[in-house]
Amino acid sequence: MRVLTARDDTLLVELDDLDQAVALYESLTTDPVRGVGVPVPGARTLLVPFRPSAITAGDLAAELRSRPLERRATSAARTVEIRVRYDGADLAEAAELLGWSADELVRRHTGAAWTVGFVGFAPGFAYLTSDDPELVVPRRASPRTRVPAGSVALAGPYSGIYPRESPGGWQLVGRTDAPVWDVTRERPALMLPGDQVRFVAVQEKVRLRETAETAGPAVPGVGHGSGGVEVVGAGVQALVQDLGRPGSEGAGVSASGALDRPSLRAANRAAGNPSGTAAIESVGGLRLRARGPQVLAVTGAAGDIVVRPGARTEPAAAPGTTTPARPDRRPLPGEPFALDDGDELRLAPSARGVRAYVAVRGGIDVLPVLGSRATDVLAGLGPDPLGPGDLLPVGVPGRGVPAAGGAPPSGDLPAPGEVTELSIVLGPRDDWFDAATLARLTGQDWLVTPRSNRIGLRLDGDPLTRVPDRRGAELPSEGCVTGAIQVPPDGLPVLFLADHPLTGGYPVIGAVVADHVPLAGQLPAGARVRLTIQNHPGGTP
Structure with missing residues (x-):
């Protein structure tokens, strides 16, 4: 277990695999720690928010290291059955990539035991892993701009169901009318971490749902x-x-x-x-x-x-006067x-x-x-x-x-052309960058571009580069905080704001401290940002 800083009030726990991440998630949800918020599982991580006034980073890290990393018994897990019509646009191509027939792919997909590892990307989008080690399919080389709600898809070792219409690069193998996301239910997400899932092939037509039916009242x-x-x-x-x-x-x-x-x-x-x-x-x-x-x-x-x-109707004025x-x-x-x-x-x-x-x-x-x-x-x-x-x-x-x-x-408040200073803490993936790049992160003024919105601020400047052995590497999806500074392949940072995706796959080099996040939300296009490193106030995790 590695415990990393994700923000001054959030830790990222790195574990060996998804099973350990779900085990720690289950431990914290069944036996919560005072001052700790809702954890966010990733592919092999757990994002753990906390109140520094209630517990320090060091004390929380020690508590996390003491927790057992064994999953609950499968018999105690909830099982969800998903009926699928296997007629997806990528079914034949995905089968060919695996060296199987389409029928064999369907047989293996329905025969595997699937487990919800974590939920991210969109509300209710569950990342499912199986007990079939050969069921691994690469993403599409060119993502689609529109994937209909209800699409059943594969990517890497995962299977998932798109809760609402959205862009996506996964291989589409079928369709389901299962209501995987419905805000009118007490439990809006049909699948949550730790749930068991079984896919069942059906022949009848499946009507793909529109976004409005899954996202609630417009x-x-x-x-x-x-x-x-x-x-x-x-x-x-x-x-x-x-x-x-x-x-x-x-x-x-x-x-x-x-x-x-x-x-x-x-x-x-x-x-x-x-x-x-x-x-x-x-x-x-x-x-x-x-x-x-x-x-x-x-x-x-x-x-x-x-x-x-x-x-407004006024009382009549006296003769010879005006109102x-x-x-x-x-x-x-x-x-x-x-x-x-x-x-x-x-x-x-x-x-x-x-x-x-x-x-x-x-x-x-x-x-x-x-x-x-x-x-x-x-x-x-x-x-x-x-x-x-x-x-x-x-x-x-x-x-x-x-x-x-x-x-x-x-x-x-900040103005275009002026420099605003934001305090940050490094991590959790600052080790993907060398000392010269970290100096470039804090040694220049970043320009806020007009492509910024409530999801994040897109910054322009001298790009950040990964260390050689991390170039081209993929980071398994992990939770991200508001204020996280994510570095995509082009090296130009994106500073996440309130409507950011819950999980992401690009390395986060640092995060704006919680007290400065509101100021980040007021940065207009044309403003310049100077990032300064603040030592973690709660001790080293």
Whole structure:
């Protein structure tokens, strides 16, 4: 067992194989450690988040090393049966690669005993391993841009089922209508680590499901009735966000949620809400209209905040006099303000930062998915991005939550052309790079490119190179934290943000410390980033 640093509040445990990874996962889920979050299994690793205030990295590493690495008895494992029509586009090619007939491939696939090793890539996508050592097929040389939901596929020693339509490079051998991911169930993922799976060949037609049937309601709770706040213009992007859905990582779901959580909390405090209440995350140009009286607050990357009065019936003026028009108002960031029915809020893009947060007293009351109202753009969970005409219902304000104004000034946010310093910890795969490359990581200013989004920041600069014996090597999929700095083959880092994939196969050279992740989420295109190494505060794992 090797225990590596993945972030200042996360360890990555490297084990001999998948069985040991699942055994440690089972140990931590059946006998949890105080202060430790939901672990994320990988092909031969376990990502273990923890609260440094509850347990140090060193003490947690010692506890992990003391855990048994033996799987639970197979008889105690849950068995899932998957009915498959074996007519996949790659069935013949995959069989030829193995030197078998298509019938032989089907016979071996259905005859093998499959086990869920880990869940990643997409919510509910289970990586299955078998007891047939010869059932190993290379990925496709050219990935497809569209793989339908329900496709049964092979890649390397794994088999898997695509829960929703997505790109993919696995060999497609069949189809199933098994509901492998359904957010309306108590257990949304049909298969979880440690489950046993048996494939059964069927001849009847299988209807491949559309994404909307597996990902839940497209826009839960958004309508066109009366009461709430109406989206007049969404600007570049407007999403419903809260503090995310932690605790679902075992099903392949990242926490997601607001990129700048301190600003979300500050907006809610100013509006008189509990700090994790759902609000709107806006990237420039948002326009809202009040349907009924509302109280709002804006924080984060807010440019000019303008309240434009709506049309209102006024008492008749005395003869010879006029009723003066109500003037526009310009509330300050972090301070609550009222909108009357029909009034409009207009947010100008900010010169600093990227994302503003608009809280409404009572909160945005769309339907929660897996306990959260957050939109995860990669996983397709939560409400769709907001558009003109969407009416967002507002909840009933809670009692005893006083409004508390004041928010971090937007002047502290990064701007294009300026250099922002982010603290990082090295690991878990810094040993894939030599000392000169590590010096290049921290010795230059990285440019944030326009291809950045909620999934990650794409950085441009002098590329990073792997040590010679790691060039061209593949890293088995392993869990990644928000803030992880992944290095793809071109050497240009990707800094993962809230909607990143839960597992990845490129080496992570380091990770932004937890306290600096919100600042990373406010970096605009054109900003420059200087990465500085921070010693691990909780001791060496």
